[in-house]
Amino acid sequence: MKLKTRIFFTFLSLIVVPIIITVIVIGFLSFISIKNTENFYHIDSHGFEIITNPVRYFSRLTDEAYEKLNQVAAIAPEKLMDISYLEEINEQLLKKDSFLLVEKNKFFVFGEENQLWNDQEINSFYNWKEYIILNNGLEKMVYVNHKVLSFIREIKFQYPNNEAGTIYIVTYLSDQIISMRKMLELFMYLMIVILILSVAIITSNLYKSISIPISQIKEATQSIKEGNLDFVVQVKAVKEIEELADDFDELRERLKLQAEEKVKYDSESKELISNISHDLKTPITAVKGYVEGIIDGVADTPEKMEKYIKTIYNKSNEMDRLINELTFYSKIDTNRxxxxxxxxxxxxxxxxxxxxxxxxxxxxxxxxxxxxxxxxxxxxxxxxxxxxxxxxxxxxxxxxxxxxxxxxxxxxxxxxxxxxxxxxxxxxxxxxxxxxxxxxxxxxxxxxxxxxxxxxxxxxxxxxxxxxxxxxxxxxxxxxxxxxxxxxxxxxxxxxxxxxx
The missing domain is CATH 3.30.565.10 (Histidine kinase-like ATPase, C-terminal domain)
Structure with a gap:
């Protein structure tokens, strides 16, 4: 793989890998959170409905009571003045961590003493300052006293005497939402940790894929510097560094071959000089001996003189042949x-x-x-x-x-x-x-x-x-x-x- 491609995939991994890991972890933790919420409220969630459409999920907790009260408010509103009937509905709601509030002319006539809220929270509910509307209907998630989050369903009706009335079905969500908030915080920290670890691992891998081969080439360079050529440079890395290592190894092979050829050439040159010196010594000795014989007068007859001169001539030719071979050898060695x-x-x-x-x-x-x-x-x-x-x-x-x-x-x-x-x-x-x-x-x-x-x-x-x-x-x-x-x-x-x- 080329270095450019390797860097591209590395940076792509820095983006994709943390996202994939985060999605997997968030999905797993979300699944656990959803199961905990389902176990708490004893009602199943359709997929990730608790997260994607919490209004619909929490409304299903009180659908039965809501439909019943809605019908009563439309057909027999006088029944909503019956405290025992309201208590019966409220008992059913309490099993689902919910309760009933009934308002008449902006005053609570039922549910004000509910144990899920204290007086301060009831007053805050009556004068809420902040709420989040998740859809266009009468179902709201309301922050009460900036701390307690509740799911509110409203039913507006008219009393028999035409006084305005409102029924509130309140589902207490604080513990679950706090749990989900903590989970979201955990998600955020987890994403940061995953991102840091992913960057560290991927960057480390990229660094090793470049630094280790370069270190191997550096060690090889040091070995050549010290005169050691008996090794092989084998590097597994990006394509450019592998090509560099292959070229370096080829250079090492050539240097080794040149060094061996030089050693061989030096040895052959020494042997040639030794051979030529040895072979020149014999004719030179003979020439010297015959010349001394002539000087000393040993060749005292024309026949001896002719023999001595012919021998000197033959030995000189032999030396000339040896010198010619040496000259020609130098031309062979230089291809000239x-x-x-x-x-x-x-x-x-x-x-x-x-x-x-x-x-x-x-x-x-x-x-x-x-x-x-x-x-x-x-x-x-x-x-x-x-x-x-x-x-x-x-x-x-x-x-x-x-x-x-x-x-x-x-x-x-x-x-x-x-x-x-x-x-x-x-x-x-x-x-x-x-x-x-x-x-x-x-x-x-x-x-x-x-x-x-x-x-x-x-x-x-x-x-x-x-x-x-x-x-x-x-x-x-x-x-x-x-x-x-x-x-x-x-x-x-x-x-x-x-x-x-």
């Missing part, structure tokens, strides 16, 4: 390999490469053979210099691990649909099955001994893989220990696009 792609004829290009490589192999008693099974005019799009580096690195790797008196390297090119497939096979000592998946990894060396005469920086085949992949091809190897290894790589053919009019 300079490629110059051109169209190359497969047969002529590989023939030139074989001629160049073959010169070095003759002196090492290694036989080199080249077989082209692709069409003569097959062309590829490639960088001639970098592709030559691929061939030299693979062949150099084969030479390094040839362990037989008579070695051979076969280079074959085959047609493979939209690609050409290049195979470089040797009869060296091979690669173990458990090592084969890792030979293209940077710094991986099947022979890890520092005293190994094979040398190597461990990045030759990783360079080969990078160049082939940048050409849109792929590379893999098969090998069998003590038998030899075959390197395979594919290069995409050049295909002219036919233009149709």
């Amino acid at each position: 390999i300079p490629y110059t792609f051109t169209k190359l004829n497969v047969e002529s290009y590989f023939n030139d490469c074989i001629d160049e490589v073959g010169l070095d192999l003759e002196s090492k008693n290694i036989e080199l053979a080249f077989f082209n099974y692709a069409p003569v005019k097959t062309q590829i799009i490639a960088d001639a210099e970098q592709l030559k580096r691929v061939i030299n690195n693979i062949v150099g790797n084969s030479i390094k691990y040839l362990d037989k008196p008579k070695g051979f390297i076969n280079i074959r090119i085959r047609d493979d649909g939209d690609f050409i497939l290049v195979e470089i096979e040797d009869n060296g000592k091979g690669i173990g099955e458990n090592e084969l998946p890792y030979i293209f990894d940077r710094f991986y060396r099947t022979d890890t001994s520092r005293n190994s005469a094979k040398g190597g920086s461990g990045i030759g085949l990783s360079i080969v893989k990078k160049i082939i992949e940048d050409h849109g091809g792929e590379i893999w190897a098969t090998s069998k220990e003590l038998t030899g290894t075959v390197m395979y790589f594919k290069l995409r053919k050049y295909q002219e696009v036919q233009m149709y009019e």
Whole structure:
């Protein structure tokens, strides 16, 4: 849920929830109050009639007496002068907390001594100053002496001698109304309490839904500040904060990945420097030894001098190759390999490469053979210099691990649909099955001994893989220990696009 929506529903809840709770509580308390009133007056209320239409409810208490007196007043008013008859009616009314007052020429002639009211209240009734009319009839709720609330029903009539008379049927309501007033006061206090509690609970919930996730993100920030990246930021909150937490966790993942890559890069750089230093030391030592031999006059014949100079030249080339690998490695790491792609004829290009490589192999008693099974005019799009580096690195790797008196390297090119497939096979000592998946990894060396005469920086085949992949091809190897290894790589053919009019 979005924060805007969450806030909207929160404020809506602040209005709706207290109202609903208040209505429920008021309904419950009203029900209890109505039942108490019904039990007190022994008459049922229709729904919430006591509250919604109290005049009608209280009038039903005295309907029987009211109808009877109304008929008598209209037909036989002289009967209203009979005190015993009035007392009989009054006795019936007293059972319903009501009583009878009869007025003649503005003086009470019956009921003045009623025990429900004292003299002061009778006088206040006679001269009431304040009353509330709840309907347009002769039924009134009257405050007597500003304290006692009574329900009054009037019947006006004429005595036989034409004197004005009035019958009052009075229902004493003070206790019940006071009870209802207290209930209303309770309702008011209850509404305030419910409103305060609702606001407190809903506001607290909103605060927690925002503050707790922010605290979790803050703790995560502190952990990153302290260098701890091994945790996961999981937050359940409004949508915006969840998105913020997800972005923060993604940032943490990237920082962790960068930190791991940096550690790995530093480790690889140290290993590379160590490898290069180790591998440079051997040719430098040899060059230094042969130069000292020349200075000391050990090479005292033309044959020895030629041998010493050739050895120094070969060792210098070996150092140059190692330095070139180091330079090229730095370009790989920054993705700044300079490629110059051109169209190359497969047969002529590989023939030139074989001629160049073959010169070095003759002196090492290694036989080199080249077989082209692709069409003569097959062309590829490639960088001639970098592709030559691929061939030299693979062949150099084969030479390094040839362990037989008579070695051979076969280079074959085959047609493979939209690609050409290049195979470089040797009869060296091979690669173990458990090592084969890792030979293209940077710094991986099947022979890890520092005293190994094979040398190597461990990045030759990783360079080969990078160049082939940048050409849109792929590379893999098969090998069998003590038998030899075959390197395979594919290069995409050049295909002219036919233009149709």
